[in-house]
Each structure stands twice: as C-alpha cells, then as structure tokens.
Amino acid sequence: MTASSTSSSELPLASWARRLAPSAIQDMLQIITRPGVFSLALGLPAAELFPTEGMAEAAARVLAEQVGALQYSPTLEPLREQVVALMAKRGVRCSTSQVFLTTGAQQGLNLLTRLLLEPGQTVLLEDRVYSGFQQVLDPFQARRLTVRRDARTGLDLDGLASLLASGERPAFFYTMSDGHNPLGTSLAMDARERLVGLAREYRMPIIEDDAYGLLHYEEGGALPPLRSLDAQWVYYVGSFSKILAPALRVGWVVVPESLVFRLATVKESSDIDTATFTQRMVLSFLQSGKLEAHLTRLRGEYRLRRDTLLRALETHLPAGASWTKPTSGMFVWVELPEGSDTTVLLARALETQQVAFLPGQAFGVSGGRSASHGLRLNFSNCDPARIEEAVRRLGTVLRAA
Amino acid sequence: MTASSTSSSELPLASWARRLAPSAIQDMLQIITRPGVFSLALGLPAAELFPTEGMAEAAARVLAEQVGALQYSPTLEPLREQVVALMAKRGVRCSTSQVFLTTGAQQGLNLLTRLLLEPGQTVLLEDRVYSGFQQVLDPFQARRLTVRRDARTGLDLDGLASLLASGERPAFFYTMSDGHNPLGTSLAMDARERLVGLAREYRMPIIEDDAYGLLHYEEGGALPPLRSLDAQWVYYVGSFSKILAPALRVGWVVVPESLVFRLATVKESSDIDTATFTQRMVLSFLQSGKLEAHLTRLRGEYRLRRDTLLRALETHLPAGASWTKPTSGMFVWVELPEGSDTTVLLARALETQQVAFLPGQAFGVSGGRSASHGLRLNFSNCDPARIEEAVRRLGTVLRAA
The missing domain is CATH 3.90.1150.10 (Aspartate Aminotransferase, domain 1)
Structure with missing residues (x-):
C-alpha cells in the first residue's frame, strides 16, 4: 500500500489543473x-x-405515487411545461422543445460554455462578474475581453459597440440583466434593446444569467429579460435555487431548439441526463399551485x-x-x-x-x-x-x- | 421576435459541438x-x-430535523465517513480526506478526466468500453489507444505492457475490474496485481470505475478493487446509483488527498460543490442501518x-x-x-x-x-x-x- 503523499508537482495532471x-x-x-x-x-x-413543508409533501407524494421516481428516466416534459409557464410570467415566450433541464443554473452556464467556446478563443465579460462564471472559463484558457458595467451608469454599450466594430468576435457575451451579481443593478429597457441589437448585428450569442430575475421588489415587477427580445441570439439560464432552494439543484436553460440535443449529449457525459428525484419534487410542488x-x-x-x-x-x-x-x-x-x-x-x-x-x-x-x-x-x-x-x-x- | 430556425451550420458553436x-x-x-x-x-x-419506503422516511426525517437541509452547504463529512466504511467492506482502506462526493459516478469520471487530460493527449481504453465514458472523452479529441479485453481471456496485459514499453504515455487507463460494462466479467487477482504494477512502473494513473462492484453474487464476495492495491495511482469511482437508486445522483471518488481540492474547484464550476438534498437522504438512509x-x-x-x-x-x-x-x-x-x-x-x-x-x-x-x-x-x-x-x-x- 502506497502512501498518498504525492506532491503536486509530481501529479499527472493537465497543466491548468496542476496550477490550481x-x-x-x-x-x-x-x-x-x-x-x-x-x-x-x-x-x-x-x-x-x-417552502420546507411543501417540499416534504412533494417528496412524500412523489415516492408514494410515482413508480420509477428513483429510476433513470427521460427528461420530465411536465416540468418543462411548468418552466414555459414560469417564463411567460417573466415575459418570455418559449416552447418546451426550447427548454432544457439542468443541475442548477451553474450547470447551464457550464454546458453552454462548453458548447460555444473553443479553447483559447475570446469571451466578452462585464468588468465585474459572478466569480463562478470565471471558474467555468478557467479550463478553456479563454482570452477575456471586458466591457464596463458601471454601478451608476450601467453597461457601457458604446464601448461594447466599438469593440465589435473594431473586429473583435467573442464566442459570446455573458451578462445578468436583472439583480446583477455583484452589482445588484438591472439594465434599463433601452440598454436591453441596444444590446440585443448588437448581438443580432454581429451574430454574437449572449448568455443571459437570470438566476435572480424572479426576485423583484417593485410595483409592476421586473423588466422582461433579453430573451424576450430575441430567441435566436440570447441563451437564457434560469434556476429554482434562489426561488425554491439550492440543495435541490434544479435549473433550466432556454435555447434555440437545435441546441437542445447538443446540451443533452454534453449533460449526459457530465452527470447523466436523467430525470432526478429533486426535479420530480419541484414538479410536484409547482403542480400543487404553491409557487405564486x-x-x-x-x-x-x-x-x-x-x-x-x-x-x-x-x-x-x-x-x-x-x-x-x-x-x-x-x-x-x-x-x-x-x-x-x-x-x-x-x-x-x-x-x-x-x-x-x-x-x-x-x-x-x-x-x-x-x-x-x-x-x-x-x-x-x-x-x-x-x-x-x-x-x-x-x-x-x-x-x- | 426571431424564429429559432437557425440551421446547425450557422450555429456559433465550438467545432466539435457543431459536429454533434x-x-x-x-x-x-x-x-x-x-x-x-x-x-x-x-x-x-x-x-x-x-428501498422506496426507507428513502421516503429518510426524506421526511431530513426535512423535519435538519435546518438548512435545502440550503447551500459544505460537503457532508458524515456521508464521507459512511463511504469510508462502505469502502472498507469493499476491501479498500481510505480516509474521509480522500473521499470526494459527486453527482453520480458519471460526474466522477467527467471531473477526473478534465483534471487529467490535456486536449489532444492519448488515453488508454479497453476495446469494449462503457459508452458513457467515450462521451466524456469526445470534447477532448483525445487519441484513443486500445488494449484487448477479451470476454474469455480477460485483459491483454502483455499487450498493455508492450504499449507502455514502446514509449506510449497515456494520460490514464480507464477500466472496470468488476462486473465490467458491457462484458460482465471481472479481472482475476493476478491480473489486478500486474495491472497496478504497470501503473506504478510507468506512473500511469488508472481510473477504476466500480459502479457495479458492490453487486456481487458469489460466496465470499468480490475480489478487492485495484484501489486496494495502490492508493497513489488508482483513482476509484463509486456510486449509489446501482445499489440504492439512480435518480438520487450520488456518487463518490477516492483519490490522493492532493486531488480533492482540485476536484472541488472543477465541480464548483460544473454544478456547485454543495451538499445536496439527495446526499442528505442517502446519509440518513445509511445511518438508519438499512443498507446491509x-x-x-x-x-x-x-x-x-x-x-x-x-x-x-x-x-x-x-x-x-x-x-x-x-x-x-x-x-x-x-x-x-x-x-x-x-x-x-x-x-x-x-x-x-x-x-x-x-x-x-x-x-x-x-x-x-x-x-x-x-x-x-x-x-x-x-x-x-x-x-x-x-x-x-x-x-x-x-x-x-
């Protein structure tokens, strides 16, 4: 029996992993x-x-009523229908064939990045960005271009337009339109429109991370997300972690239908693309009508x-x-x-x-x-x-x- | 609103993803x-x-008794202790600091591969191999070397030894010692010893996928896995999917301690490295003493x-x-x-x-x-x-x- 005292310089790791x-x-x-x-x-x-009590009821219901609640099984169409309904309340029209269920929003970000980014390519980020997204990028050794997201004046769209006009062609732009992490700010409507216009003009996908968009505090609710303005160039990432509970690990993405089978393939290699017990709990909770x-x-x-x-x-x-x-x-x-x-x-x-x-x-x-x-x-x-x-x-x- | 009718040739995807x-x-x-x-x-x-009833009891218990059962929280030390005990029954001595919890065995395979493999490097596989592992490899465009795993005669260790002697230096060798998928066979004891000896000699990590090892049917149980013979070069992947239930998505790896924080970093970027509700269910079920x-x-x-x-x-x-x-x-x-x-x-x-x-x-x-x-x-x-x-x-x- 050999001691596990290997020093990190001896480890047979990929170079980026050795540097961790x-x-x-x-x-x-x-x-x-x-x-x-x-x-x-x-x-x-x-x-x-x-909603601990509601979740306990959901867990009991699922295990009592559903044969195969704990078995490998295909994606839950009824949960995707519930997501479509939730997206409608968020101002987004989409169909179940554009909805893909993930192990939390983080997996949505990870899978989309893996589909979109060649190693060494350029990505466009705001200059203050959710640190978990930078972790997604690390293994790709991507070149990171930034555009200013000012706490007062918002996203520097002139800067973004010049970057694109100068010939930069990032694999995508990552942003949060609402309840930005870490800034707490939301984009104004005209900024949303101009941003989506640039994405269309330069054929640049936007990954819109909307983990916080359903937590809004003003009369009249939140502005509609970027995905409501464009179904082709905006890839939307949503999550039940902040509105129900994180330890369930249930999120979703809304993407053009042609990306869905690709996401399924990549997810299958990541953690198996199967209906999970916690997806069934979330579905049962939503069907009980208690979300609102x-x-x-x-x-x-x-x-x-x-x-x-x-x-x-x-x-x-x-x-x-x-x-x-x-x-x-x-x-x-x-x-x-x-x-x-x-x-x-x-x-x-x-x-x-x-x-x-x-x-x-x-x-x-x-x-x-x-x-x-x-x-x-x-x-x-x-x-x-x-x-x-x-x-x-x-x-x-x-x-x- | 743009229709999502983008044809796949127009999709702004990484080249391997476009070919899917x-x-x-x-x-x-x-x-x-x-x-x-x-x-x-x-x-x-x-x-x-x-064990549906036991799992229902576990779910109810966890939600009734544990504040924060649904919250983000650090890895469950008591579940890692249960894994150490389970590994001991499998003939493996390890400590909780060598155990890392994953979203099923598939994630264990995926995270290890991402840590070990540079894009374009060589990996060594058996010529009949779990298809889900080939899916893990696809994005890396790895060169795949194979060694014969014959249904009758077992693993061609002479062939493996010659490959290594000829100068091949694969990033790792992937194998299942017990209940091989798809062959159903298990390695003989002398084959295990020789294989581990080669791994040591050539400093070649082995990823040992033991998803089926606890399902053994003969008097006296199964042979001990490769990990029981070497703690430095064998990275062990285990799972509750086949012995409890797949939809829980709980697995683990046993690796040298110096790999654990790296796995944590990569997992965090994949789907957040948090204690999940289903990990707590599994823990509660194991603590109830019902596994045996x-x-x-x-x-x-x-x-x-x-x-x-x-x-x-x-x-x-x-x-x-x-x-x-x-x-x-x-x-x-x-x-x-x-x-x-x-x-x-x-x-x-x-x-x-x-x-x-x-x-x-x-x-x-x-x-x-x-x-x-x-x-x-x-x-x-x-x-x-x-x-x-x-x-x-x-x-x-x-x-x-």
Whole structure:
C-alpha cells in the first residue's frame, strides 16, 4: 500500500489543473462563516423562508405515487411545461422543445460554455462578474475581453459597440440583466434593446444569467429579460435555487431548439441526463399551485431586508461611500473612494468588528484591480435586526479606515 | 421576435459541438422502450427493488430535523465517513480526506478526466468500453489507444505492457475490474496485481470505475478493487446509483488527498460543490442501518435473475454463440460467430420478435468494428419470467439468422 503523499508537482495532471491552488476565498469562507461573525458576505437565500413543508409533501407524494421516481428516466416534459409557464410570467415566450433541464443554473452556464467556446478563443465579460462564471472559463484558457458595467451608469454599450466594430468576435457575451451579481443593478429597457441589437448585428450569442430575475421588489415587477427580445441570439439560464432552494439543484436553460440535443449529449457525459428525484419534487410542488404565494412571501421578506440594508447604509456609512439601489436580486454594491482596497479592509473588519462582506476583487476579471474599491453586501440571508447591526459595525470599520 | 430556425451550420458553436448529431442510439432507445418490447437492452437497476419506503422516511426525517437541509452547504463529512466504511467492506482502506462526493459516478469520471487530460493527449481504453465514458472523452479529441479485453481471456496485459514499453504515455487507463460494462466479467487477482504494477512502473494513473462492484453474487464476495492495491495511482469511482437508486445522483471518488481540492474547484464550476438534498437522504438512509439488508436482498434477487438468464441462454441459443458468466454487475456479453453484425440483428429482433439488446457496436472504441459480433444483455431490470421469454425470442431470431 502506497502512501498518498504525492506532491503536486509530481501529479499527472493537465497543466491548468496542476496550477490550481486551494483558493484564498475558501480560507476566507471558513472565517466568514464562524459563529459570532455578522456576515453579509455570501449569496445565500434565507433558509427559514424555504417552502420546507411543501417540499416534504412533494417528496412524500412523489415516492408514494410515482413508480420509477428513483429510476433513470427521460427528461420530465411536465416540468418543462411548468418552466414555459414560469417564463411567460417573466415575459418570455418559449416552447418546451426550447427548454432544457439542468443541475442548477451553474450547470447551464457550464454546458453552454462548453458548447460555444473553443479553447483559447475570446469571451466578452462585464468588468465585474459572478466569480463562478470565471471558474467555468478557467479550463478553456479563454482570452477575456471586458466591457464596463458601471454601478451608476450601467453597461457601457458604446464601448461594447466599438469593440465589435473594431473586429473583435467573442464566442459570446455573458451578462445578468436583472439583480446583477455583484452589482445588484438591472439594465434599463433601452440598454436591453441596444444590446440585443448588437448581438443580432454581429451574430454574437449572449448568455443571459437570470438566476435572480424572479426576485423583484417593485410595483409592476421586473423588466422582461433579453430573451424576450430575441430567441435566436440570447441563451437564457434560469434556476429554482434562489426561488425554491439550492440543495435541490434544479435549473433550466432556454435555447434555440437545435441546441437542445447538443446540451443533452454534453449533460449526459457530465452527470447523466436523467430525470432526478429533486426535479420530480419541484414538479410536484409547482403542480400543487404553491409557487405564486411562496414568491409573493419571498419578495415581501427580501424587500423588507433590502430596505433595511439601504436605510442602514444611509445611517452608518461615512461620506465618500456610495451604493446601488437594487430592484431585483440579493445584493447591494458599495463603492469606496478610488484607491481603497476592500480585501485589506475585510481582514480588518473581521478582526475588529466581526463583520464580513465580499471584497470587490472576488468579482474583478483576471485579478480584479478595477473592482478592488468595491464590496458586495447580501441582504437575503440575515434578518433585519442582524442586517442593521452588521452595517453599524461596517460603518465603524469604514470610519476608522 | 426571431424564429429559432437557425440551421446547425450557422450555429456559433465550438467545432466539435457543431459536429454533434442526434444519436442513432437515442432513436433506438425510443423503439426499445416501447411497451410490448421484451428488452434486455438498458443498464437499468430494478425499480421495484429500490428501498422506496426507507428513502421516503429518510426524506421526511431530513426535512423535519435538519435546518438548512435545502440550503447551500459544505460537503457532508458524515456521508464521507459512511463511504469510508462502505469502502472498507469493499476491501479498500481510505480516509474521509480522500473521499470526494459527486453527482453520480458519471460526474466522477467527467471531473477526473478534465483534471487529467490535456486536449489532444492519448488515453488508454479497453476495446469494449462503457459508452458513457467515450462521451466524456469526445470534447477532448483525445487519441484513443486500445488494449484487448477479451470476454474469455480477460485483459491483454502483455499487450498493455508492450504499449507502455514502446514509449506510449497515456494520460490514464480507464477500466472496470468488476462486473465490467458491457462484458460482465471481472479481472482475476493476478491480473489486478500486474495491472497496478504497470501503473506504478510507468506512473500511469488508472481510473477504476466500480459502479457495479458492490453487486456481487458469489460466496465470499468480490475480489478487492485495484484501489486496494495502490492508493497513489488508482483513482476509484463509486456510486449509489446501482445499489440504492439512480435518480438520487450520488456518487463518490477516492483519490490522493492532493486531488480533492482540485476536484472541488472543477465541480464548483460544473454544478456547485454543495451538499445536496439527495446526499442528505442517502446519509440518513445509511445511518438508519438499512443498507446491509438491502444489499443482501438485492444480491439475492439479481443472482436469481442472472441464473435465469444463463440457464435460458443454455436452452435457447444456437450453437456458435458463447457468453460470459458474470460474478458481479448487471450484464452478460454474448458473442456470435465472427462476421455477425448485431446492429443489423437488433433491427430484425425488434421487428420479428419484439426483443431488444444492445449491439456490441455501442461499446466499441471509435466506431466499434471489433465489438460488432457481440451483444449485451441486462439481467437486473426484468423479472425471471420475462428474462426467460426474452431469451426464447432471441434464440428464435438467432436461429433464423
């Protein structure tokens, strides 16, 4: 029996995999999640708001009534019908033949990237981007072009248009139109239209990550996503993780029908393209008609938490700080004066006030200098009193800085 | 709104993805799974033997007792402890720090391949191989070297040794030591030892797919897997799909500890490395102590079905056919005289006798000529009476051929 003490330089790995290091963020997460820390850091939904009872009923129903609930079986047509109905409420017309079920939104992003991207090709990203999407890109060693997504002025569409006009032909553009992670902002309607127009003109696919789009907090709901404006060039990624529960791992994509069998092939090689038990639970929950009331409750609670966070920022943050006012999603983005380094600040915040956030660097493209004076605050995972106290502590840290 | 009528030549896809075609096997599956067809084709476990009641209790228990059962959360240490205990019964000593939980065995295979294989590199396969593993390889455009895995004489270790001696340096060798899919055979002990010795000598990792190893039917159990002989060069892939239920999507790998954080990074980008609800169900079921009795029952039933299949082959198959006598797993491999084409035969079998199997071609490497006179029969998914009738019909087809 040989000891497993192989040092990493000896490992017979692909070169990119050999370079992987245990992430500093993982270490930080250990600290952030310590009891006693007031954390607005992680992008977690509120576990106490999960429809646990409805899900328990769904699980019992599925196991009692469905022969083969635990067996390999083809994609659940009735769940795809439920997704079509949900998409209609989001302002998107699509058919079940354009819906593909995934192991969460993350798998949707991963499978689409694998279909679209040749190793070494260029991708177009916003300059502050969901870090999990950068992880998807890593093995491809893709060239990353960025376009500014400003917390105040939104997406720099002039910059994007010039890039394309200059001859750049990225494999795709990745964006979140609503409840942007980490910025918390949503695109204006005219920006959506112009963006989709550019995608059409330059035949550039857009991967639209709408993980947060169904969590909207204003009268009249959210604007329709990019996919409502174009069914050919916008590939939509949705998820039940934030509106039902993450541990179910159920998401979907809406794509042109000709991509669906390709997604099926790639998914089959990833984790088998089979109807899962948790897909059946979600279906049964949706069929019980409980989603609408659950969403209403969730939006009400999260709206309250957002409002608490925004008021607390107003009260406790020193002059020179500014922040976004989200209409969807789970995040507020705070910007400190240029030159601030929120990674350094986080260490101090944890040490002196036991308060945590995610530093902007986590979201910057390729090292993240452009985002290093920003920080992300989550408002979904703490009750209002805790949010208030966390921001009071953050204010103390910032005033001492 | 644009119609999604993009023809595939216009799709902005990576070149390998553009070449994907809806698979002929998918079409065949449609036919095979028609009611009225006597099918020994698919590799399905028996749904009527799933521990459905135990799983329903586990689901209810988890949702009633565990705050955060549906939330994102770190890997379940207690489930990794249960895996360590299960591996001990399989003859493998390992620690929880070497166990990594996956979305089924397929994800284990996929993640390991992504870590080990540079695009364009060489991999070493047996000449009859689980088709889902070939799907994993497709996007890498790997060069596939094969070594003979003969239904009678086993793995051609002389051939393997010469390949390595001639200077070939594959990124890894993929194999199943027990209950081989599609052959149904298991490696002899001396073959295991020599194989592991070669892996050590040439520093060649072995991916050992043990999806079927816990389903063994002989007094004294199965031989220990390759991983029991070497902890450094053998990467073990296990699964609850065949011993509990596939729709739970819970599997694991056992690897040197230095690979675990790399697997975590790659899994995170694939579908988020979080404790899933179904992992918690499996854990709760295992903690209830019901696995051993369940496995005993499963082995008893499957042994009966295997014996029924082997007797029926003896009775109904014409001279010239030979077949394997599995001690583990779910499959028997039948070989017809050289020159037979079982793909052609399948069409005839469906048409004239409504009986189905999987033709050898599905398991041949790169097109599969070497396997085209073989066929795979599954014995886990039909009750004995149906197995008997299916083989009677198959015999009729073969005698008419």
